[in-house]
Amino acid sequence: MIEIVSAGRCIGCDVCVAVCPTNVFDPAPGGGPPVIARQTDCQTCFMCEAYCPVDALFVAPHACPLPTSSPLLDEEYLAASGLLGSYRNEIGWGRGRTPGARTAVGPPLPPAHITTAVGRSADPLIPEGATGA
Amino acid sequence: MTHTPLRHPTRSRQAAAAALSADVVVVGGGPAATWAALSAAESGADVVLADKGYCGTSGPTASGGTGVWYVEPRPAAREAAMASREGLGGYLADRRWMVRVLDQTYENMHRLGTEGRYPFPVVDGAQVRTGVQGPEYMRRMRAWIKRRGVRVLDHSPVLELLVDATGAVGGVAGYRRQQRRPYRVHAGAAVVATGGCAFGSGALGTNVDTGDGALMAAEVGAALSGMEFSNAYGIAPAFTSVTKSAYYNFASFFHPDGTPLEGAGSQRGRSVIARALLRGAVYCQLDQADAATQAAMRRGQPNFFLTFHRLGINPFTDRFPVTLLLEGTVRGTGGIRVVDGDCATGVPGLYAAGDAATRELICGGFTGGGSHNSAWAMSSGTWAGRAAARHALGMRGTAGHPRLRPAGEAGLRPTGPATAGVDDRMVREVLAAYVHPYDRNYLRHGDRLAPALAALDEAWTALRAGLGGGSGDDPDPVPARQAAAMVAHARWMYTSALARSESRGMHKREDHPDTDPGQWHRLVVGGLDEVHVDTDPVRPALATAS
Structure with missing residues (x-):
């Protein structure tokens, strides 16, 4: 769910207010960064992050609000670890980037693998043949 | 159908309703809606598109991306494409519709790359048009329809259809959430492209998909088809929303104690996962992808990996818990029954497209996966938009404005006073x-x-x-x-x-x-207070004016 609107980064363009498909944000009444007005309406689709021109938003991957102890609520940690703005970067949105669509060629999809009882490790901490190659 | 007098809150909302006029109103804002708006505009209609969210980010395509059932027009390739899923679908699909969808999709994907400016990947000098990245696709569709003069109303969910004295659809009424105001659009025809229904399960991008269009259509007399084929569930990492299933073809599944969950798989073994989830947790590892495959996967679907990156999980080497989230008629095939090749619903002035319309025609009783769904969305949208435009343009110059009656009932106009706890x-x-x-x-x-x-x-x-x-x-x-x-x-x-x-x-x-x-045979279902079901032949006569 949406967790952070960075007051330090936000330029007040309100594009997130416009593009959020579930209308989670409200413009701030007195100007300034938009308000996360309806967090539980967030569907964790990451679209606001893709549109934010200054990587001021962070959507945690969890479908429920994070506990206050989570490191994913720490903006400095997110910036240092490269998570802030990582989706926009991955899809190549933003000036000077190549649209990710240009290179989005996935692998050929084989028929779905069916898990068998044979030859598998019983210990989840020791993933045998880690790449399966 | 009984119609109760409008109660006070509704009346006051309507009194304040701003009204627009158009030839065609398109309800929805995903791929089917945007293709419908485009083709209606290109047919000479003045078009309003009203979306519940933001046209460009709404719905599962924008946030997810999708493969596309794009097959070169070589007879052997087309034959193989059509034959591949007929058995899975229980032989309820109709090849005449598959042919039309393959042709229309081929044409539309070409146009998307040229006029729509979509940046398809190029491999060996040729564009790869077998898939689209969601945010890019829908951003381009929005720009394209606006360039063609379509008026877009964002955050403006349509609540109900408006009908004239003969029962023909003459517009829509809705609510502008950011202005907190009701509105109406009077139009000669409406295209319902509201998506399927995922029942609020939290599957990726589907919170807007609550089946509104089907209810609106049923209220004016349309029927639905294939609704028994509505039980699609997508795999997602537990506690997350990302139901992108394709890459689980490379997965093995495990019990919590680390022993293999025998028989589990993304396609044929998904019910094994469901049974195990009823008893406890299921773990997963994408252990069937080699290094080159892994790299291609990361390029192909960056948002699949976004969740793992943020959770600190390497899905190729770590085992992580998974869940199954209901995708209902978003990925299942049921929806509004269409009565001809124009995607008419049988109600004058009302057309259906995309997930809101039944996809049984090309998929039968089995979900076609993303690629059939996206092909159906762009094809049915194109036909519905064109036919709606033709219908509406034929009505231009009709004297006077018909008196329109709002057709919405359940959840809008209760028959009694508000009941505590009924919400x-x-x-x-x-x-x-x-x-x-x-x-x-x-x-x-x-x-x-x-x-x-x-x-x-x-x-x-x-x-x-x-x-x-x-x-x-x-x-x-x-x-x-x-x-x-x-x-x-x-x-x-x-x-x-x-x-x-x-x-x-x-x-x-x-x-x-x-x-x-x-x-x-197919099953046709309809009705509101009394629900009735009937049979429908698999190959009815197929009429089309286009």
Whole structure:
């Protein structure tokens, strides 16, 4: 769910207010960064992050609000670890980037693998043949 | 159908309603809606597109991305493409529709790359047009339709259709959430492209997909088809939203103690995962992808990896818990029945497209996966938009404005006073108890379906009497209306599922495990307070004016 609107980064363009498909944000009444007005309406689709021109938003991957102890609520940690703005970067949105669509060629999809009882490790901490190659 | 007098809150909303006029109003904002708007505009119509969210980010395509059923027009390739899923779909698809969809999709994908400026990847000098990245695709579609003069209303969910004295559709009424104001669009024709219904399960991008269009269409007399094939569930890392299933083809699945979950798999073994989830956790590892495959996967679907990156999981080497989230008629095939090649619904002035319309015509009783769905969305949208434009342009110059009556009932205009405890929260609890559970909807048995349908009927009776409009200081009428639409959808779904006393396509009955050759037909369902189901031939006469 949406967790952070960075007051330090936000330029007040309100594009997130416009593009959020579930209308989670409200413009701030007195100007300034938009308000996360309806967090539980967030569907964790990451679209606001893709549109934010200054990587001021962070959507945690969890479908429920994070506990206050989570490191994913720490903006400095997110910036240092490269998570802030990582989706926009991955899809190549933003000036000077190549649209990710240009290179989005996935692998050929084989028929779905069916898990068998044979030859598998019983210990989840020791993933045998880690790449399966 | 009874019509109760408008109660005070509704009347005051309508008094303040801003009204627009157009030839065609398109309801929805995903791929089917944008292609419909484009083709209607190109046919000379003045078009308004009204989306519940933001056209460009709304719905599962924008946030997810999708493969596309794009097949070169070589006879052998087309034949193989059509034959590949006929058996899976229980032989309920119709090749005449497959041919049309393959042709239209081929043309549209070419146009998307040229006029729509979509940046397809280029491999060996040729564009790869077998898939689209969601945010880019829908951003380009929005720009394209605006360039063609389509007026886009964002955050403006349509609540109901407007009909004239003859029952023909003459517009829509809705609510502008960011202005907190009702609005109307008067139009000669409407295209319903509101998506499917995922019942608020939280599957990626589907929160807007609450089946509103099906309810609106049913209220003016349209029927639905294939609603028993509505039990698609997508795999997601537990506690997340990202139901992108393709890469789980490379997965093995495990019990919590680390032993393999024998028989589990993304495609044929998904029910094994569902059964195990009823008992406890299921773990997953993408251990079947080699290094080159892994790199291609990261390029192909960056948002698949976004979740793992943020959770600190390497899905190739770590085992992580997974869940299955209901995708209902978003990925399942059921939807509004179309009566001809123009995607008309049989109600004058009303057309249906995309997930809101039945996809049985090309998929039969089994979900086509993203690629068939996206092909259906762009093809049906193109036809519905063109036909709606033709219908509306034929009505231009008709003297005077018809008197229009709003057709919405359940969740908008209750028959009695508001009832305490009858609200969208109550509905979500009913859906969580009777529609989401794997042992109700996925692993089907008449002994579990019948009580679930009874509970939904009871919820319908309660909401019909006492649910409607906003509550307290929140005037937003949308949550109540969505709640009614989801209950209606679930009742059509289970009525059809009980009527089909066999296993066919994705509809698997534990009490009827075999396919019954005597049930080689489609099921048409309709009605609101009284739901009725009937049979429909698989190859009806196919008329089209386009």
